[in-house]
Amino acid sequence: MSRSPDQVIRPEILALSAYHVPPASGMVKLDAMENPYSLPSELCEEIAQLAASAPINRYPDPIAATLKAALRETQAVPEGMDIMLGNGSDEIIQIIALASARPGAVLMSVEPAFVMFRMIATFAGMGYVGVPLKADFSLDVDAMLAAIARHQPAVIFIAYPNNPTGNLFDAEAVSRIIGAAPGIVVVDEAYHAFADATFMDKLAQYPNLLLMRTLSKLGLAGIRLGLLAGRREWLTHLEKLRLPYNVGIVTQLIAERVLQHHDILLQQAGAIKAERTLMSGRLAALNGIEIFPTSANFILFRVTQRNGASQVFQSLKKRDVLIKNLDGSHPLLENCLRVTVGTAGENAQFLEALRASLKKSDN
Ligand code: PMP
DSSP states (O other): OOOOHHHHSOHHHHTOOOOOOOOOTTSEEOSSOOOOOOOOHHHHHHHHHHHHHSOTTSOOOSSOHHHHHHHHHHTTOOTTOEEEEESSHHHHHHHHHHHHOOTTOEEEEEESOOHHHHHHHHHTTOEEEEEEOOTTSOOOHHHHHHHHHHHOOSEEEEESSOTTTOOOOOHHHHHHHHHHOSSEEEEEOTTGGGSSOOSGGGTTTOTTEEEEEESIIIIIGGGOOEEEEEOHHHHHHHHHHSOTTOSOHHHHHHHHHHHTTHHHHHHHHHHHHHHHHHHHHHHHTSTTEEEOOOSSSEEEEEEOSTTHHHHHHHHHHHTTEEOEEOTTTOGGGTTEEEEEOOOHHHHHHHHHHHHHHHHHHHO
16 A cells, blocks of 8 residues: 555654735735845846847856856855855755754754754755744853754854844854854845845865855846855865756856846845835834844734734735734744835835834734
């Protein structure tokens, strides 16, 4: 007799829920940290022509040398460091986990952190240890150092700035963790464009440091491109797990062309930062919420009324505004919501809907 799925699929996979992407059609979409702006129409025309003449009957260039050169320049990857490309940085996390999943190996991060760190550890059959942040979302260095000594993690992921909290950890604290780690430390700079700090220039200093970035938050989430920068001694092995054609031809062509206009992406990031300042000010002026400092393209806030977050989230949804409800995902995120910074118009719509929702939840 043939076996049923629960006799074949690993129990830890059976126990997982799939990463949930809520439907957003027709809504003001402020849930996924996307760049809200489109590219100038001339550039869109160029992209259309590139796509039209792309040799899509052929496999893509597996090395992607031109694209890597453009990334090296625009992301300031230091001379002597290698680059590995991923189908989004999610895929890079998966490659690192697969490569380091020796029996009993541990992947460590902080909590709350980007949920894929934990999920991918499970996919790869690794143990996962999440060390709680302090109540103000700063790194608990002593707890991290103790957990490192105890679990000897093969890999530590630290998002800098962190998602979903938005704050940038103290650089000195991160350095201490890198120094104490017995294995790899991946500093995930997905939100780098919105922060004024980086560990890219520390690659030469720390032999166990790898630096991950993505083009998703910069305005190219739809083409799926992430990169890992680091020493050849690590990347040669990780490259073996990268499936040969993981970055498609259309992604390569579009990314190369858009990166020739990197200034446009940076201007858009600048506009998002300016909107973030405006939005933070307006949120801070509202009664009934507490906002947290951010160095990313989103803002975390807490609804102060008991059980208010879910009510506010649903009420925003009814007003066609989609944000992220984090209540229940971690004790430190009780009653917390996360909103991505959108265009001025979207942010105004969000704020108006939020004011109305907060009034409603007061009653
Ligand atoms: N790292 C962090 C911290 C993120 O928040 C995200 C996306 N939400 C990613 C990595 C993955 O991004 P992508 O796969 O689009 O590159």
